Amino acid sequence: MTTAHQQWFDICNIDDILPSMGRCALFNELQVAIFRVIDQSGQEKFYAIDNFCPFSQSNTLSRGLTGSITDKIVVASPIYKQHFELSTGLCLEDDSVSVKTYPVRLNGCTIQLAA
Amino acid sequence: MKLKQLAIFLGTLLAIPLLMLRNVNGMKSMKEKIKLVVIGNGPVGHNFLEYLVESGESDNYQVTVFGEEPLPAYDRVHLTSWFKNQSVDDINMVSEGFYPSNNFTLHSGDKVTQIDRFKRVITSDAGLEVSYDKIILATGSVPFVPPVPGHDRDNVFVYRTIEDLEKITAAAKTGKVGAVIGGGLLGLEAAKALMDLDLKTHVIEFAPRLMAVQIDDGGGKMLSRKIQDLGVSVHTQKNTQNIGDGETAFHKMSFADGQELETDIIVFSAGIRPRDELARQAGLGMGARGGVVINNNCLTSDNDIYAIGEVALWDNKIYGLIAPGNTMAKAAVDHLTGTGSSEFAGADMSTKLKLMGVDVASIGDAHATTPNSRSYTYVNDREEVYKKIVVSEDDKHLLGAVLIGDAAEYGSLLQFMLNKMELPSEPEGLILPSLDGSSSGIGVDALPDSAVLCSCMNVSKADVINAVEAGASDMAAIKSCTKAATGCGGCTALVTQVLNCELEKQGVEVNTNLCEHFSYTRQDLYNIIRVEKIKSFEELLENHGSGLGCDICKPTTANILASCWNDHVLDNKLQGLQDTNDYFMGNMQKDGTYSVVPRVPGGEITPEKLIVLGEVAKKYDLYTKITGGQRVDLFGARSEQLPDIWRELVDAGFETGHAYGKSLRTVKSCVGSTWCRYGVQDSMALSILLENRYKGLRSPHKLKMAVSGCTRECAEAQSKDVGIIATENGWNMYVCGNGGMKPRHADLFASDLNDVDLIKYIDRFYMFYVRTADRLQRTSVWMDNMEGGLEYLKSVIIEDKLGLAAELEQEMSAVVDTYQCEWKTTIEDPEKMKRFGHFVNSKLHDENVIFTTEREQIRPALTSERTSETA
Numbered sequence: 001m002t003t004a005h006q007q008w009f010d011i012c013n014i015d016d017i018l019p020s021m022g023r024c025a026l027f028n029e030l031q032v033a034i035f036r037v038i039d040q041s042g043q044e045k046f047y048a049i050d051n052f053c054p055f056s057q058s059n060t061l062s063r064g065l066t067g068s069i070t071d072k073i074v075v076a077s078p079i080y081k082q083h084f085e086l087s088t089g090l091c092l093e094d095d096s097v098s099v100k101t102y103p104v105r106l107n108g109c110t111i112q113l114a115a
Numbered sequence: 116m117k118l119k120q121l122a123i124f125l126g127t128l129l130a131i132p133l134l135m136l137r138n139v140n141g142m143k144s145m146k147e148k149i150k151l152v153v154i155g156n157g158p159v160g161h162n163f164l165e166y167l168v169e170s171g172e173s174d175n176y177q178v179t180v181f182g183e184e185p186l187p188a189y190d191r192v193h194l195t196s197w198f199k200n201q202s203v204d205d206i207n208m209v210s211e212g213f214y215p216s217n218n219f220t221l222h223s224g225d226k227v228t229q230i231d232r233f234k235r236v237i238t239s240d241a242g243l244e245v246s247y248d249k250i251i252l253a254t255g256s257v258p259f260v261p262p263v264p265g266h267d268r269d270n271v272f273v274y275r276t277i278e279d280l281e282k283i284t285a286a287a288k289t290g291k292v293g294a295v296i297g298g299g300l301l302g303l304e305a306a307k308a309l310m311d312l313d314l315k316t317h318v319i320e321f322a323p324r325l326m327a328v329q330i331d332d333g334g335g336k337m338l339s340r341k342i343q344d345l346g347v348s349v350h351t352q353k354n355t356q357n358i359g360d361g362e363t364a365f366h367k368m369s370f371a372d373g374q375e376l377e378t379d380i381i382v383f384s385a386g387i388r389p390r391d392e393l394a395r396q397a398g399l400g401m402g403a404r405g406g407v408v409i410n411n412n413c414l415t416s417d418n419d420i421y422a423i424g425e426v427a428l429w430d431n432k433i434y435g436l437i438a439p440g441n442t443m444a445k446a447a448v449d450h451l452t453g454t455g456s457s458e459f460a461g462a463d464m465s466t467k468l469k470l471m472g473v474d475v476a477s478i479g480d481a482h483a484t485t486p487n488s489r490s491y492t493y494v495n496d497r498e499e500v501y502k503k504i505v506v507s508e509d510d511k512h513l514l515g516a517v518l519i520g521d522a523a524e525y526g527s528l529l530q531f532m533l534n535k536m537e538l539p540s541e542p543e544g545l546i547l548p549s550l551d552g553s554s555s556g557i558g559v560d561a562l563p564d565s566a567v568l569c570s571c572m573n574v575s576k577a578d579v580i581n582a583v584e585a586g587a588s589d590m591a592a593i594k595s596c597t598k599a600a601t602g603c604g605g606c607t608a609l610v611t612q613v614l615n616c617e618l619e620k621q622g623v624e625v626n627t628n629l630c631e632h633f634s635y636t637r638q639d640l641y642n643i644i645r646v647e648k649i650k651s652f653e654e655l656l657e658n659h660g661s662g663l664g665c666d667i668c669k670p671t672t673a674n675i676l677a678s679c680w681n682d683h684v685l686d687n688k689l690q691g692l693q694d695t696n697d698y699f700m701g702n703m704q705k706d707g708t709y710s711v712v713p714r715v716p717g718g719e720i721t722p723e724k725l726i727v728l729g730e731v732a733k734k735y736d737l738y739t740k741i742t743g744g745q746r747v748d749l750f751g752a753r754s755e756q757l758p759d760i761w762r763e764l765v766d767a768g769f770e771t772g773h774a775y776g777k778s779l780r781t782v783k784s785c786v787g788s789t790w791c792r793y794g795v796q797d798s799m800a801l802s803i804l805l806e807n808r809y810k811g812l813r814s815p816h817k818l819k820m821a822v823s824g825c826t827r828e829c830a831e832a833q834s835k836d837v838g839i840i841a842t843e844n845g846w847n848m849y850v851c852g853n854g855g856m857k858p859r860h861a862d863l864f865a866s867d868l869n870d871v872d873l874i875k876y877i878d879r880f881y882m883f884y885v886r887t888a889d890r891l892q893r894t895s896v897w898m899d900n901m902e903g904g905l906e907y908l909k910s911v912i913i914e915d916k917l918g919l920a921a922e923l924e925q926e927m928s929a930v931v932d933t934y935q936c937e938w939k940t941t942i943e944d945p946e947k948m949k950r951f952g953h954f955v956n957s958k959l960h961d962e963n964v965i966f967t968t969e970r971e972q973i974r975p976a977l978t979s980e981r982t983s984e985t986a
Binding site for chain 2: 016063
């Protein structure tokens with residue numbers, strides 16, 4: 001959720017992330033996975049979650065495949081294939097597991113993250 | 116092949132004394148073992164031993180087996196397949212080590228000549244004397260040769276053993292014409308064999324039609340027609356009266372009607388006679404026309420002697436099929452050991468088979484001899500199909516059936532009869548073609564649990580249900596745990612229906628959809644993509660799918676697009692579909708680093724290139740290991756290092772090894788005839804050629820190959836998807852082998868191929884697999900789930916039954932022609948190179964990737980090692 005106090009930081013150009021894919025950004029010494037997805041209505045959306053996969057204990061989520069499971073937009077962990085909902089960070093296979101989400105937006109041609 | 120058999124045989128002989136020695140100590144304290152002598156090592160005799168092992172009682176017996184033939188038991192029913200490949204492996208019934216591991220002593224090539232029932236000792240031809248407590252008589256039968264003058268001439272044969280077949284093959288080399296006397300089931304099998312030997316083939320039958328016992332006049336006519344279409348001349352109502360010297364061929368056959376036929380080879384197949392001389396000499400109770408009389412427990416008139424199979428006479432009948440023989444074997448084991456209560460109570464002689472590619476089936480009262488029975492017949496002269504059912508007077512029950520040309524209804528008709536199930540009103544609907552394409556067969560749910568689905572292996576519906584309940588969910592699993600559909604295969608369709616019905620009942624949805632985004636199988640999607648020339652996932656999703664796609668359908672689509680059009684994996688429209696392995700063109704390891712595997716075709720590498728591998732590994736500090744596929748795997752590369760590593764490798768002449776792809780991995784090799792003193796062909800040259808031909812082919816799962824330069828098989832080709840073994844005359848091709856979780860020996864597919872045919876068949880085989888397999892289905896499971904299995908596959912690939920061969924070859928050559936090294940193309944494209952950095956906004960690398968050292972090389976640090984390092 002965007003609030004008035006948020007300060008936005010430039011991360012990269014939109015072209016640095018290809019449609020339906022993710023990239024990892026270094027942000028405040030954190031690894032954040034940013035995804036660029038065209039949703040069912042044809043709208044371009046951006047999501048940001050932890051890059052750290054809690055199952056494999058590795059920084060790999062940005063390298064997962066995006067897609068939809070029922071109406072949820074997800075990324076699949078490239079190592080053990082669990083799905084994380086991009087908007088909430090919840091793991092679909094294990095509801096005790098989730099990853100953090102971050103505010104992300106496109107400002108002109110620049111992708112920005114907020115703390 | 117003979118050498119190999121000999122080796123196994125010698126191994127068996129050597130293993131026996133060792134095992135016996137080992138058992139001496141253990142036996143002292145054990146109770147005295149029962150001395151069991153099994154006389155006859157044919158299919159039924161062997162199955163008796165299998166059942167004995169299954170009963171769990173075999174340790175209580177000291178088992179000695181005598182077989183007259185030089186080879187251990189083989190599957191006589193499939194003798195014709197020996198003709199094709201001349202390989203005993205195809206029909207061998209004995210799994211390696213079966214006799215020694217069960218402590219059974221096997222005397223092959225030695226026949227029992229006498230049973231002394233007073234001294235309780237048997238004597239063999241080689242002079243062995245073995246005392247017994249119990250005897251199993253499984254001596255089988257001999258072909259009946261009528262005493263026609265000239266029946267003992269040269270080049271007159273029978274058709275029963277591999278030795279017979281070897282003699283026929285040798286004689287065929289100088290002959291042009293062959294005649295089979297007898298148009299029964301075996302006679303037609305023999306005719307097929309003669310045809311395969313390129314002889315002009317005649318079938319001579321005394322009765323007015325072929326297969327007179329099993330099928331009626333109408334069916335016989337249709338069968339004759341179909342077989343004549345294949346080039347075999349059928350002569351019915353011919354009584355052979357003399358065989359003498361021919362003028363244009365070796366023999367002249369003269370018939371009672373004054374006609375004559377000249378032929379070089381004659382094969383008698385005029386029925387069988389029980390092999391009962393041993394029983395007769397021992398004074399056992401015999402039938403008036405031969406055969407050893409048995410009761411329901413398969414006991415003869417001597418309570419210590421059982422008889423099973425074609426030598427046994429039950430209710431004055433000899434049963435000349437494998438299934439009743441197996442039922443007898445089981446009944447004998449049950450009675451002998453007391454572990455079961457099955458009995459032999461006669462057998463249904465219904466049968467379905469493929470004769471020269473023609474479906475023929477006969478059920479029950481095929482001749483409508485039941486008083487007041489009604490018959491319904493369907494004849495289609497265009498398709499050459501004949502179907503008849505015989506039903507009870509009130510139309511309620513099926514009594515018999517004949518099916519020629521199309522025996523699809525065999526399974527359900529048989530169940531109607533065996534289970535006395537009530538027929539639908541207007542039973543003729545069972546054999547009439549349905550206009551709307553729906554099948555009017557049996558509802559498998561209505562079958563009782565006791566219904567025997569597979570008569571070859573005696574598997575009931577209950578057995579299949581139990582297997583499903585225990586977790587079997589596809590035909591491959593059902594085959595491996597129940598053995599159903601592994602005999603003649605006639606029940607495959609029916610067993611599949613029962614399997615699907617049970618899965619549905621268990622709430623397992625039999626859903627073959629790829630995923631929630633596509634209501635299609637992988638095979639459907641493949642066809643859609645080919646036919647509609649679809650080039651992108653978006654196009655496919657828009658026209659045929661829903662949602663955004665997922666980690667199942669995206670890589671599958673990428674894989675199919677690659678098989679069809681072979682564009683680069685990182686092509687803009689494709690890269691978003693690739694699994695991380697394909698995207699980074701490396702295998703992601705547990706810590707998020709990748710392994711690097713350059714291609715080393717055939718495992719052949721120059722010292723210079725080997726040095727480059729070492730230098731690159733050293734420079735980037737990569738863990739280095741030799742793989743099972745004869746190449747080198749370099750582990751621990753971070754994504755941003757991959758382009759630099761590959762630039763060095765590509766510059767040194769390496770190509771990507773596709774270790775990350777669902778694609779050809781390696782062609783393993785042995786050094787072959789160039790160096791090896793045993794090699795008979797240049798296996799190195801072939802393996803390099805094959806690896807270079809099929810590298811880059813994307814397929815439903817990974818593909819592995821190997822080439823061995825001789826039968827010693829050092830390259831382990833029989834564990835590969837396609838394995839090649841050199842012979843004196845060319846190459847033997849094996850298919851659908853697998854190592855891994857469920858090892859499977861590859862099946863011999865074709866023999867003595869030249870290079871051109873070999874490559875043609877591999878092209879077709881791989882493209883057919885690519886076209887029809889499920890996602891992540893290895894070739895072994897693919898074939899096990901295929902109706903018709905290996906034979907069907909041969910008919911498609913070798914005989915081109917579906918008319919696809921040219922298309923498949925063309926598709927493969929398109930893939931071969933568009934090959935590019937994915938890494939070479941990538942490092943030439945600066946845009947693509949940018950995407951390998953770990954961070955989109957920093958040149959730093961992932962600090963979570965931490966290595967420690969073990970045996971002088973790096974490995975990922977354990978969690979405990981990480982904390983101590985940061986602490």
